[in-house]
Amino acid sequence: MDPGPRDVKESVLTEATRLFAAQGFEGTSVQAIADAVGIRKPSLLYHYPSKDALRRAVLDEVLSHWKDLVPRVLAESSSGIRRFEAALKAVVDFFSADPDRARLVMRELLDRPEEMEGLLREHLHPWMNLVTDYIRLGQQTGQVHADLDPEAWLVQLVTAVVATVAVGQPITALLPPSTQPPLDRQVRELVRVGRTSLFSRTGPGASHG
Amino acid sequence: MDPGPRDVKESVLTEATRLFAAQGFEGTSVQAIADAVGIRKPSLLYHYPSKDALRRAVLDEVLSHWKDLVPRVLAESSSGIRRFEAALKAVVDFFSADPDRARLVMRELLDRPEEMEGLLREHLHPWMNLVTDYIRLGQQTGQVHADLDPEAWLVQLVTAVVATVAVGQPITALLPPSTQPPLDRQVRELVRVGRTSLFSRTGPGASHG
DNA sequence: CCTACCGATCGGTAGG
DNA sequence: CCTACCGATCGGTAGG
Numbered sequence: 001m002d003p004g005p006r007d008v009k010e011s012v013l014t015e016a017t018r019l020f021a022a023q024g025f026e027g028t029s030v031q032a033i034a035d036a037v038g039i040r041k042p043s044l045l046y047h048y049p050s051k052d053a054l055r056r057a058v059l060d061e062v063l064s065h066w067k068d069l070v071p072r073v074l075a076e077s078s079s080g081i082r083r084f085e086a087a088l089k090a091v092v093d094f095f096s097a098d099p100d101r102a103r104l105v106m107r108e109l110l111d112r113p114e115e116m117e118g119l120l121r122e123h124l125h126p127w128m129n130l131v132t133d134y135i136r137l138g139q140q141t142g143q144v145h146a147d148l149d150p151e152a153w154l155v156q157l158v159t160a161v162v163a164t165v166a167v168g169q170p171i172t173a174l175l176p177p178s179t180q181p182p183l184d185r186q187v188r189e190l191v192r193v194g195r196t197s198l199f200s201r202t203g204p205g206a207s208h209g
Numbered sequence: 210m211d212p213g214p215r216d217v218k219e220s221v222l223t224e225a226t227r228l229f230a231a232q233g234f235e236g237t238s239v240q241a242i243a244d245a246v247g248i249r250k251p252s253l254l255y256h257y258p259s260k261d262a263l264r265r266a267v268l269d270e271v272l273s274h275w276k277d278l279v280p281r282v283l284a285e286s287s288s289g290i291r292r293f294e295a296a297l298k299a300v301v302d303f304f305s306a307d308p309d310r311a312r313l314v315m316r317e318l319l320d321r322p323e324e325m326e327g328l329l330r331e332h333l334h335p336w337m338n339l340v341t342d343y344i345r346l347g348q349q350t351g352q353v354h355a356d357l358d359p360e361a362w363l364v365q366l367v368t369a370v371v372a373t374v375a376v377g378q379p380i381t382a383l384l385p386p387s388t389q390p391p392l393d394r395q396v397r398e399l400v401r402v403g404r405t406s407l408f409s410r411t412g413p414g415a416s417h418g
Numbered sequence: 419c420c421t422a423c424c425g426a427t428c429g430g431t432a433g434g
Numbered sequence: 435c436c437t438a439c440c441g442a443t444c445g446g447t448a449g450g
Binding site: 250254259 | 428429430431432
Binding site: 024111124125128147148149152156159167169173 | 357
């Protein structure tokens, strides 16, 4: 029944992620995390020397999973509109698979904007240039809207994905009743918005990649 | 020099808004707000009987300003693309004028999703139907993309505005250096995304309104 | 991983 | 709007 003691540290990280995402860092006490794991507070502080160390470990895990994702997405060799769909789907899936990731990122952006500036540069900038170069190529061939701002467009789209997944529950309460899960419906429209705002013609003109 | 005692309550609200937006509700102590105002803690609790009452007052003020805005926006009688631009600009201006509004809304959506569901319904649903009806009209005349999901599109756009303004500082750090203020650049692209994802033809075909 | 304990701060109250 | 004070909880440490 009990998890073996060898993965107590891992379960501290799991519970901390859950609670930080739901209630925020300041809204979550070390005691509450220890209770969720089923150990005493000083035992938790043996694994992570301070509450802030635990926060950094939680954030680190999200960002390292993100770093794993990026090479896989960029390795997709399909071209044009299919490449767009595959890449955007990968980003959506990454956050949808665990909405706590989106909530955590959103909270850190609000709580510690200066710290996050550095982390975003480190984790997004490298591959951002690859994507924006590819977009500019599309602009030269006329596939992509000429007046699109590549960097701003990309930042816009990722922001929209993170925000939509992070606060999906309350905002999709505005949608009329439907058989479709509300978040799916919201994400589907997000993808359509991304596609139409990127491509100037939507036909199957996959001519480079 | 000192503000007269008659507007102490107002200045409590102002400082609470600033601090809740920057550090969150749990991250801000009643003592910190009292310090910012220049009074003692029990004096603050005379004006607002509890910390939670102060939180509700702060949120209420944001939402009531929002309620003031909506009729003005919908009174805009221009049509088609101009109507879109004017309405979206009004929403952007509302949050840009005081980014704390966007941060506050985002934090409440994360901290209290259930409570916010009700408030969103109350404050957005009424005029949401007006907008989506207008969008459907555009779909019948062919001005608006036929496969657009009106409710989801509208929720998507407002979410994007709030998120972009709320975390504008850290996310625009990803943009290359420019003479243009980064948030302006980000907002300009957001408007372009909104326009191209809404209209199927962007010519000046203002035929109804 | 535990018991026992620390000073500091939390939101809030009594009483004027 | 103040002084004085409340019990509860905070993150963290000593010591085993």
